[in-house]
Amino acid sequence: MKELQELARELLAGGEVRLVVGWEDGRRGARPAFVRDPDDAGRLIFDNRCVHNLATYLDPRRDHLAGPGRIALVVTGCDALAVAGLLREHQVTREDLVLIGVRCGGVLETPDLPAPQPLTPETVAPRCHDCPVREPRLVDHVVGEPLPAPPQPAVTLDQRVAELEALPLEERWAFWRDQFAKCVRCHACRQVCPLCICERCVAEKTRPQWIDPAPHPRGTVNWNLTRALHLAGRCVGCGECERFCPVGIPLSLLNRKLQLVVKERFDHVPSDDPAQPAPIGEYRLDDREEFIR
Amino acid sequence: MDEAFEPRIVAFVCNWCTYTGADLAGTSRLPMASNVRVIRLPCTGRIDPLFILKAFDRGADGVIVSGCHPADCHYTAGNYHARRRFAVFRDLLEFVGVDPRRVTFSWVSASEGAKWRDVVNDTVATVRELGPFTAWRELAPADATARAGER
Numbered sequence: 001m002k003e004l005q006e007l008a009r010e011l012l013a014g015g016e017v018r019l020v021v022g023w024e025d026g027r028r029g030a031r032p033a034f035v036r037d038p039d040d041a042g043r044l045i046f047d048n049r050c051v052h053n054l055a056t057y058l059d060p061r062r063d064h065l066a067g068p069g070r071i072a073l074v075v076t077g078c079d080a081l082a083v084a085g086l087l088r089e090h091q092v093t094r095e096d097l098v099l100i101g102v103r104c105g106g107v108l109e110t111p112d113l114p115a116p117q118p119l120t121p122e123t124v125a126p127r128c129h130d131c132p133v134r135e136p137r138l139v140d141h142v143v144g145e146p147l148p149a150p151p152q153p154a155v156t157l158d159q160r161v162a163e164l165e166a167l168p169l170e171e172r173w174a175f176w177r178d179q180f181a182k183c184v185r186c187h188a189c190r191q192v193c194p195l196c197i198c199e200r201c202v203a204e205k206t207r208p209q210w211i212d213p214a215p216h217p218r219g220t221v222n223w224n225l226t227r228a229l230h231l232a233g234r235c236v237g238c239g240e241c242e243r244f245c246p247v248g249i250p251l252s253l254l255n256r257k258l259q260l261v262v263k264e265r266f267d268h269v270p271s272d273d274p275a276q277p278a279p280i281g282e283y284r285l286d287d288r289e290e291f292i293r
Numbered sequence: 294m295d296e297a298f299e300p301r302i303v304a305f306v307c308n309w310c311t312y313t314g315a316d317l318a319g320t321s322r323l324p325m326a327s328n329v330r331v332i333r334l335p336c337t338g339r340i341d342p343l344f345i346l347k348a349f350d351r352g353a354d355g356v357i358v359s360g361c362h363p364a365d366c367h368y369t370a371g372n373y374h375a376r377r378r379f380a381v382f383r384d385l386l387e388f389v390g391v392d393p394r395r396v397t398f399s400w401v402s403a404s405e406g407a408k409w410r411d412v413v414n415d416t417v418a419t420v421r422e423l424g425p426f427t428a429w430r431e432l433a434p435a436d437a438t439a440r441a442g443e444r
Contacts, residue, residue, distance in 0.1 A: 164388070165388070169387075169390045169391075169392055170390065170428075171390070172388070172389060172390030173389065173390025173391065173428055174390070175390070176389040176390060177390075177428075177432070202343070210343045210346075210347060211343075212350075214434070216432075216433075216434045217431075217432040217433075218350060218432040218433050218434065221432055222343075222346050222350070225346065225385065225386075225389065226342075226343060226346070228385060229342055229381065229382060229385055232381045232385070233381070254385070254388070254389075257384075257385070257388045258381060258384075258385060261380075261381055261384045261385075262381065265377075265380055265381070265384075266377065279377065280377055280378060280381065281374070282377075283370065283373035283374055283376065283377050284373075285363070285364075285373070287373070287376055287377060287380070288380070289363075289376055289380075291379075291380065291383055291393070291398055292376065292379075292398040292399060292400060293397070293398070293399045293400075293412065
């Protein structure tokens with residue numbers, strides 16, 4: 001923690017960056033922090049309550065952070081995947097960013113706790129399952145000691161996806177119809193997603209109106225399917241959409257399913273290499289087409 | 294709704310191959326089911342999955358998406374992009390419990406009038422068996438359901 005604070009102080013005091021985006025202790029627990037003054041660098045923390053994917057603040061639509069000069073962003077290894085996604089799609093310029101990687105030993109499902117908690121299979125975030133990024137990559141600085149791998153979640157997303165897939169079609173439809181029926185179309189899933197970056201979302205277009213804006217089932221089914229589809233091959237699985245969903249729709253299951261689809265069909269897994277293309281928008285001549293007659 | 298069920302099928306086809314193929318089927322006077330409404334687009338690459346969702350919203354019981362065979366695309370690669378997109382879309386629909394047989398994907402070239410006839414007849418037969426897509430229609434708000442019959 002000292003190391004992180006010292007580094008942030010140096011970067012700000014030396015004028016290398018004008019802003020450090022990290023985490024701090026708030027009233028409810030950990031929360032995002034925006035540090036502009038080197039004397040405030042002591043506010044920064046990192047522990048297993050730091051679950052927010054701060055890459056979402058790089059979204060070019062969020063112009064409240066825009067301005068001349070570079071931004072430093074504190075990222076865990078898996079948050080860096082989202083930064084790589086934004087770089088891949090030319091939404092941010094690498095030179096405008098200083099990335100501070102923190103060595104992470106897994107995070108909790110919720111940040112809203114007064115103090116860090118021991119990670120157990122029940123409390124660990126689903127995204128920590130088989131953590132592929134023990135050491136942050138793509139970053140300019142790495143801070144913190146290497147930590148042991150997080151415990152595996154008691155029930156993994158893959159298990160829940162498989163459970164759903166074992167159900168007959170009608171029961172699956174009933175499950176998702178009821179889930180989507182809860183949706184109030186607040187679009188929090190879109191707002192918090194680091195990769196939902198369209199300047200004008202298709203859900204807000206009115207001529208033609210593709211997606212009914214009202215929160216009745218027809219609008220919510222179309223919205224949720226479209227949101228999931230637009231993130232196919234781009235979603236990094238941070239799970240922020242589900243965490244932010246005020247009505248508790250298990251969006252991670254849709255995202256995970258599509259991750260499995262692009263992995264199986266196109267051999268694509270989320271990558272922290274911005275040069276590696278996303279699977280939708282690319283093609284191979286020999287892509288499988290067993291579903292086409 | 295008391296009358297015998299006739300499936301409503303919307304076909305999104307590319308201008309260069311399948312539309313011409315469908316035209317050939319017509320000029321050749323091939324007998325086929327008349328349940329299909331054809332919508333011509335420049336390329337399968339132009340067909341957004343939203344089109345399919347919209348077709349279901351508007352009361353379609355089934356959808357056909359058809360275009361040029363691989364390597365035949367008028368725009369070189371539109372069908373390759375479409376192939377990836379629809380592979381993912383189809384898997385997503387199936388995951389949320391939509392019967393994937395309601396959406397037929399096919400490659401029909403300008404010379405394949407007979408194949409187009411088969412695609413149409415098979416899709417109509419399959420959807421007839423599946424019955425009306427009430428699961429989707431029930432999503433509509435009450436007043437829209439009343440109007441759907443008038444469209």
